[in-house]
Structures are given as structure tokens and as C-alpha cells.
Amino acid sequence: MRRLSLGAMLWSIFLSLTVIGISYLSVSRKLVLFLHPHSWWALAPATALLSLLSIVSWRGLHSRHGHNPVGWSHALFFLPLLLALSCPPQMLSPEVISKRGPFGVLPGHALSRSKTHAPLPVFAEGQPIVVNDENFLALMEALWENTDSYIGRSLQMLGFVYEDPSLGATDFVLARLIMTCCAADAEVAGLLCRSPEKSQLTPGQWVTVSGTLDKMPYYNAAMREVVEMPYLQVTEIVPAEKPAQEYIYP
Numbered sequence: 383m384r385r386l387s388l389g390a391m392l393w394s395i396f397l398s399l400t401v402i403g404i405s406y407l408s409v410s411r412k413l414v415l416f417l418h419p420h421s422w423w424a425l426a427p428a429t430a431l432l433s434l435l436s437i438v439s440w441r442g443l444h445s446r447h448g449h450n451p452v453g454w455s456h457a458l459f460f461l462p463l464l465l466a467l468s469c470p471p472q473m474l475s476p477e478v479i480s481k482r483g484p485f486g487v488l489p490g491h492a493l494s495r496s497k498t499h500a501p502l503p504v505f506a507e508g509q510p511i512v513v514n515d516e517n518f519l520a521l522m523e524a525l526w527e528n529t530d531s532y533i534g535r536s537l538q539m540l541g542f543v544y545e546d547p548s549l550g551a552t553d554f555v556l557a558r559l560i561m562t563c564c565a566a567d568a569e570v571a572g573l574l575c576r577s578p579e580k581s582q583l584t585p586g587q588w589v590t591v592s593g594t595l596d597k598m599p600y601y602n603a604a605m606r607e608v609v610e611m612p613y614l615q616v617t618e619i620v621p622a623e624k625p626a627q628e629y630i631y632p
Contacts, residue, residue, distance in 0.1 A: 397436035513539035577616035
């Protein structure tokens with residue numbers, strides 16, 4: 383009688399759960415919270431290979447080659463998997479976001495590294511500038527590169543409230559997260575807003591903000607110089623539901 387290999391059983395369970403987890407995230411489209419859609423093409427062959435390995439592993443439970451002992455390697459693989467399966471897929475929390483810094487708010491950081499974005503849209507004079515997922519990166523760069531051209535223009539934008547200790551009492555950043563590859567490299571990017579209603583907002587809250595664009599001097603500690611920072615003088619803040627697609631993908 384062949385001996386049941388407990389180690390092989392654990393590997394079989396691990397491989398099966400991994401395949402089930404990837405398949406669920408793909409079908410539910412919650413994979414966008416972890417991986418840039420442009421990278422999804424690699425998942426199909428990888429999932430197929432894992433499925434094949436899982437089948438082979440299950441067939442080898444009664445191994446002729448003796449007992450496969452349970453070791454630390456099993457725990458190293460199982461603990462991250464169980465943590466991933468037990469935590470509901472969601473965007474990075476405000477606590478995690480706050481540790482990343484408003485890099486995309488300043489020139490020379492996240493926005494300058496994201497060159498693959500849609501062309502800059504044209505808004506007629508007197509027409510409000512409406513920021514959306516498709517034009518977000520192009521408009522944020524344009525506001526820095528041609529600030530004077532946008533002074534006095536009306537702008538409307540959806541984002542979450544980001545706070546930073548370096549900002550003033552009435553200042554906050556209306557932000558989005560930019561995902562270049564995966565959630566691990568996500569960075570904060572957005573537009574500085576100034577409003578007396580800031581105290582009524584909570585970090586991470588999604589709002590639609592309207593206002594008038596202006597500029598002000600700001601000391602950029604990273605570049606060690608004073609720069610002209612575009613900002614939005616807020617005229618209206620409306621609570622909003624978070625969008626189905628929470629990240630911006632260059």
C-alpha cells in the first residue's frame with residue numbers, strides 16, 4: 383500500500399487555493415486592485431501552469447518515494463496565501479497612503495515618470511475643465527508645465543481627501559492613486575485644494591470638488607527650491623461614491 387504524503391497534500395492544497403484565488407479575482411475584476419490591467423496577459427498561462435501542477439500534485443499524494451515531511455517552506459507559502467484569501471480586496475487604506483507622501487503633487491516625481499497617458503484634452507475658453515480617469519495624468523502635468531495658462535479657469539474633479547502635515551490648516555490634496563505595475567508601486571497624485579470646509583472632511587473620503595485654479599509659492603524640500611504650485615480655490619465640495627475603478631492606470 384502506498385504511503386500518503388502529507389507534504390504533497392499541503393502543496394496540492396496550496397496550488398489549488400492559488401488557482402481558485404487568481405480565478406476569482408480575474409472573474410470578479412477585483413484584480414485591478416492589485417495588478418495593472420496591461421499585465422493580465424501573463425496570468426492566463428501562469429494560471430494554466432499552476433492548474434497543471436495542482437493536478438500532478440494531487441495525483442502524487444500516494445507517493446512511492448516515501449514520506450514528504452512538512453517543513454518551514456510550507457508555512458512560508460501558506461501564510462501569505464491565507465492572509466490574501468482572508469482579507470477582502472480593497473484599495474490601499476488612508477493609513478498606508480499617508481506614509482507614501484504626495485509625490486505626484488510635486489513636479490519631478492510620479493507624474494514625470496508616467497509618460498504613457500492620453501493626449502491633453504482641449505477645453506474651450508469659459509468651459510469648465512472636467513478631470514476624469516482618461517485625462518487625469520495629462521491634465522496634472524499640464525497644470526505644472528503651463529500653470530499661467532490655467533489661472534482663473536474653473537475645474538471639477540473627483541478624488542479622495544489626502545492630508546499631509548506640511549499642508550496648511552485649510553489645505554488638502556484631492557488625490558488619486560497611480561498604479562504603474564502593481565499595488566506595491568502605487569503613488570499618490572493629485573491637486574492641492576484650499577477650502578475653509580477642510581475641517582469637515584475625513585482622510586480617504588471621496589468627494590467631487592469644484593473651484594477656480596490659481597497658483598502660490600511652495601518650498602519643494604526634495605528639489606530645495608521654491609516653485610509655483612497650482613492649486614484649486616474650492617467653491618463647492620460634494621460627497622461622492624468611490625468609483626468602480628479606484629486607480630489611475632498610465
